Amino acid sequence: MHTLVVDLGYGDAGKGTVVDRLCAPRPGAAPVTAVIRFNGGAQAAHNVVTVDGRHHTFAQFGSGTFSGVPTHLSRLMLVDPLALATEARHLAALGVPDPLALLTVDRRARLTTPYHAAANRARERARGTARHGSCGMGIGETAAYALAHPADAPTAGDCTSRTPLRRKLTLLRDRLTAALGPLDAPPVDACLDAFTAFADHITLVDETHLPRLLRRGPAVFEGAQGVLLDEWHGFHPYTTWSTTTFDGAETLLAEAGRPRAALRLGVVRTYTTRHGPGPLVTEDPSLLRALPEAHNGHGRWQGAFRTGHFDAVAHTYAVETCGGVDALAVTHLDAPARRGSTLRMAHAYRTPDGLLDRIPTAPPGCLSRQQRLTERLLTARPARWQSPGADPQAWSGALAQALNAPVLMESYGPTAADKVIRQVAGTVTERGSRSRCQERSPA
The missing domain is CATH 1.10.300.10 (Adenylosuccinate Synthetase, subunit A, domain 2)
Incomplete structure (x- = not known):
């Protein structure tokens, strides 16, 4: 069974570390045959830290590279050869033998x-x-x-x-x-x-490569950016020129003759972050001091790295925009217990037009609608709070309830050793097999 990994926020939720864990060898599990990139380009910044302390920010190479898993850059990728060469040199310096030998690129990219x-x-x-x-x-x-x-x-x-x-x-x-x-x-x-x-x-x-690749064994489709930055569903104009939902991966699977043959895994942090300008309704600058970032900071072009409490309204909108997720990967579960974090979840906004507890979804294509939504969110403030406390299991349960999906992976730190993959009814097991309850209704 293939796995599609998508960020349900504004990016930076930890897709790289999740993919790294999915690609790590597991007893009794079929090895991952490839990581397939299906949107964005060299602007991706997926941080992976190995158990022996190596760190790399994956941009075009898949985040399973440290485990020797090959990367395929699909026809939907925007490929930057100069940035790719720089990334390959850094991976080689970290001990990856001949990184470019692990790479295939669709001629149409x-x-x-x-x-x-x-x-x-x-x-x-x-x-x-x-x-x-x-x-x-x-x-x-x-x-x-x-x-x-x-x-x-x-x-x-x-x-x-x-x-x-x-x-x-x-x-x-x-x-x-x-x-x-x-x-x-x-x-x-x-x-x-x-x-x-x-x-x-x-x-x-050419186009015959991906179908052959998918027949060899399970693949991980690694998305870039986040659903709340989607070119059509994000909060315009603070968006990316990329479809950041599962759509690109599902398109590639359908073209390969394997439609709907994958687990849809949504990634969230226990708190909501974004780089640069745009709506972040739950923003709380004090959280930056309590939750310092090792690999995120101010960018010359992106702007400041911003932090807020978990925004259940925005993340629920992301889930609905995607047509539902099969399971969640929750990262930064160590954060609620950190001294001074006082993390909470917001379930509604106060706006000039009244209380807003759900952002309605709409078909893609109307950027003026999305801009009006952005203007409303820029004036919104959190109105209804939940405080799961410092217990990570309480947070895991609260997030599963808020987003109507079971938690498959829990992450308590940056390395693969800090991850727990759980057997959850209706999703997948540690071996990656889909259970009889997998085909559930969209959230």
């Missing part, structure tokens, strides 16, 4: 280039105090350019032929320069050399 990144930063600077909180890595520019010029957008497969790649890179540079002025980016020939070298060192595959 779009390329993120220095021109996209430079344009992204130019637009964000121009917004001044109205910044959206971009990572500054060109992900939105890559997606927007591919929508506007689908035939001219460079792909991973283009890296095998210099002539068409040069034409596409030149067109890209010239169009973005015409729109934004001179870009702080290298010449086309320098990019060309780097991208063709990328093609020489990785394995490019």
Whole structure:
């Protein structure tokens, strides 16, 4: 059985550490054959800490790499060859032998280039105090350019032929320069050399690869960002140019002839966080002092790392937006017992229009609706509280009840050894087999 891992918040809930645990060898369990990335690009920042103290922030490589699990970058990924090379060097320095040998890339995946990144930063600077909180890595520019010029957008497969790649890179540079002025980016020939070298060192595959991969054994689909940042369902304009729900993974499974053949695992912290501007109704700056972050902080382009109490209203909206989850992975269960944390859960908001205890979902496509929702949430304040206390099991139970899904994994620290996988009726067992109650109604 395959597993789809999605963050039910604004990102940073711990997808990387959850995937790392799922990929770690377990007695009696079938080994994970691959980690499949299905959205976003090099802006992902999935932190993994090994039991021997090594730390890596996974961006494009899957978070099962320390266990030797291969990564497949699907056609839905935005691939940045320069960032990928840097990441591979860091993994090699941490003792991963030949990281690029663990990687396959779909030829259809779009390329993120220095021109996209430079344009992204130019637009964000121009917004001044109205910044959206971009990572500054060109992900939105890559997606927007591919929508506007689908035939001219460079792909991973283009890296095998210099002539068409040069034409596409030149067109890209010239169009973005015409729109934004001179870009702080290298010449086309320098990019060309780097991208063709990328093609020489990785394995490019076609659409037949993923179906074969999924037949070999269980795979883990690793999502990026969080549902509350989704391009259509997030709180516009503080969103990502990416579908952050399970939809991309489900699409890939259907294309491979295996629709609905996976466990949908939603990841949440015991408190709600976000990077940069946008709604965070339960924000409490005092929590930053009680719950310091080892691997998250202020970003030059994203902005400040912000912390709040668990927002059951927003996370329930995320679950409903996804069409339900089969189980939860709860991270930071050690946090409620930390001195000074006083963590709580908010179950309703007070708004100028009255009490709000449920954010209604809607079909994708109406960004003006999402912007009106954002404006309402920016003025909302928590109104109804629950205090599970310091007991992590009380928190696990409260989160399961709030989000109407059983807890499959509990995390009490950064390493795989700090995780507990539980056998829960209606979800999966430690061996990863689906029980007869698995096909439940969406939450």
